[in-house]
Amino acid sequence: MAGVSVDEAIQSLSVTIGATVPTGFEHTAAEEVQEKIGAIARISKDRGRIYFEISTVHLHKVHHLKSVDNLFVVVKHYDNYQFKETKEEALLDLQQLAPVLPWDPALEVWKINNSLKKKRGRRRGAGPPKLKTCDASEPVQPQADVAELKEKPEGTCAEQEPNPEGEHDSDIQETEAKPLKFRVTCNRAGDKHSFTSNDAARDFGGAVQEFFQWKADMTRFDVEVLLNIHNNEVVIGIALTEESLHRRNITHFGPTTLRSTLAYGMLRLCKPQMSDIIVDPMCGSGAIPLEGVIEWSNSFFLSGDNNDMAISRTVNNINHILKKKQDGGSISPGLSIDTAQWDLCNLPLKTSSVDIITTDMPFGKRMGSRKRNWDLYPSCLREMARVCRPDTGRAVLLTQDKKCFTKALSRMGGLWRKTHTVWVNVGGLHAGVFVLRRMAALFGSTPEDVREPRMGCVSQDDNIEENVQSSRSE
Numbered sequence: 001m002a003g004v005s006v007d008e009a010i011q012s013l014s015v016t017i018g019a020t021v022p023t024g025f026e027h028t029a030a031e032e033v034q035e036k037i038g039a040i041a042r043i044s045k046d047r048g049r050i051y052f053e054i055s056t057v058h059l060h061k062v063h064h065l066k067s068v069d070n071l072f073v074v075v076k077h078y079d080n081y082q083f084k085e086t087k088e089e090a091l092l093d094l095q096q097l098a099p100v101l102p103w104d105p106a107l108e109v110w111k112i113n114n115s116l117k118k119k120r121g122r123r124r125g126a127g128p129p130k131l132k133t134c135d136a137s138e139p140v141q142p143q144a145d146v147a148e149l150k151e152k153p154e155g156t157c158a159e160q161e162p163n164p165e166g167e168h169d170s171d172i173q174e175t176e177a178k179p180l181k182f183r184v185t186c187n188r189a190g191d192k193h194s195f196t197s198n199d200a201a202r203d204f205g206g207a208v209q210e211f212f213q214w215k216a217d218m219t220r221f222d223v224e225v226l227l228n229i230h231n232n233e234v235v236i237g238i239a240l241t242e243e244s245l246h247r248r249n250i251t252h253f254g255p256t257t258l259r260s261t262l263a264y265g266m267l268r269l270c271k272p273q274m275s276d277i278i279v280d281p282m283c284g285s286g287a288i289p290l291e292g293v294i295e296w297s298n299s300f301f302l303s304g305d306n307n308d309m310a311i312s313r314t315v316n317n318i319n320h321i322l323k324k325k326q327d328g329g330s331i332s333p334g335l336s337i338d339t340a341q342w343d344l345c346n347l348p349l350k351t352s353s354v355d356i357i358t359t360d361m362p363f364g365k366r367m368g369s370r371k372r373n374w375d376l377y378p379s380c381l382r383e384m385a386r387v388c389r390p391d392t393g394r395a396v397l398l399t400q401d402k403k404c405f406t407k408a409l410s411r412m413g414g415l416w417r418k419t420h421t422v423w424v425n426v427g428g429l430h431a432g433v434f435v436l437r438r439m440a441a442l443f444g445s446t447p448e449d450v451r452e453p454r455m456g457c458v459s460q461d462d463n464i465e466e467n468v469q470s471s472r473s474e
């Protein structure tokens with residue numbers, strides 16, 4: 001390698017990065033990867049994952065992706081792994097796999113990743129290790145079988161921040177030759193396996209421990225080895241993120257706060273253009289407009305809700321981002337966003353004044369009720385059609401109450417046309433993101449415009465908020 005130093009060669013390793021993304025938004029995430037990193041992503045058979053090749057010189061870029069929850073570097077990918085029939089044989093194979101895997105490039109990436117985190121940590125000022133409280137905001141993977149190498153201590157989450165950012169024991173190991181601490185997390189899906197994820201994590205983990213002479217530690221680990229098994233697809237990886245990136249903007253959570261990664265996916269479907277006016281009329285804690293104003297700063301965002309607690313959460317979340325901007329020395333003074341308390345069915349906005357409406361509607365479970373949705377949804381669609389610009393206006397609306405939404409939409413043919421639906425998993429619930437186009441008809445000129453006064457709107461008291469945290473899993 002004439003003229004290339006060993007350091008340079010290491011820095012420009014080509015590796016496969018895996019990312020977990022909100023189920024249903026795999027294609028959106030692949031688009032973002034192509035746009036921001038220039039890599040073509042492969043969408044896994046296992047829904048909710050994408051893979052792409054990068055050179056390690058671009059590793060920092062993957063942490064800026066907005067549609068990914070967790071990142072890992074792939075050690076080895078088997079597209080069609082043949083599991084033996086009996087439990088003993090299948091587990092023995094997994095044990096024998098550990099010492100023959102090509103660990104070195106992935107561990108090199110893990111080290112580079114740690115030094116990147118160290119740099120970021122220094123910029124932000126690394127704090128002491130935090131024990132995360134359990135909330136329900138992790139996606140529920142129905143039928144998925146997840147286990148770590150050892151039992152978790154009671155009352156802690158599977159994910160626990162191992163160390164302050166960048167203070168990995170790898171550094172200690174170099175100076176004091178302490179063994180690294182690790183854990184194995186196994187995600188298994190498929191009904192043809194003779195073993196559980198616990199069995200796989202335990203036996204594969206044991207073999208990893210023996211091979212590297214690392215120390216197993218469920219909570220203060222340096223390395224998290226991932227064993228993802230989906231039918232016959234097996235992917236072994238090393239985690240590059242310690243906590244899901246979907247929590248990035250929100251400090252004041254509400255009962256149905258949407259993941260920032262889902263909010264990003266919805267906004268991408270809106271295709272925001274420069275100077276667009278974008279409204280979230282049921283903003284809750286503001287996940288959608290906050291994500292929007294950070295990523296699409298050339299548009300103007302308006303967020304509103306009829307619930308005063310929701311409004312104060314949004315305002316607090318905006319203030320938190322503003323403070324972070326100021327502390328980071330940003331020269332741009334503010335954010336192009338405003339918040340108001342309003343009733344969606346009587347918006348204080350001019351007719352035909354809005355380019356995009358995007359919102360996460362009450363599913364009618366934790367928020368509102370299914371019965372009230374029969375009145376609320378038609379009123380929403382009508383008022384949204386009034387404020388949205390004819391012909392060019394669009395709406396991207398999330399709901400799990402698909403029957404009610406589809407019925408309401410079918411009565412609005414003159415005002416809205418559905419272009420497509422993206423099916424997503426929201427906290428274990430099957431929901432639809434409906435992409436609508438505003439028809440050319442002026443508001444007031446179609447039979448759909450007529451409505452009974454104030455029909456369908458609810459007072460804020462109707463939006464009873466349970467004091468439970470969730471990932472928008474009503």
Ligand SMILES: C[S@@+](CC[C@H](N)C(=O)[O-])C[C@H]1O[C@@H](n2cnc3c(N)ncnc32)[C@H](O)[C@@H]1O
Pocket residue numbers: 254256257258281282283284285286287288304305306307310342343344345360361362363367368457458463
């Ligand atoms: C599913 S939540 C939105 C959650 C939000 N995306 C977040 O990240 O927190 C639906 C919101 O609609 C609001 N809402 C219900 N009916 C409304 C109405 N008529 N006008 C305005 N907001 C309404 C509720 O107060 C609630 O905050």
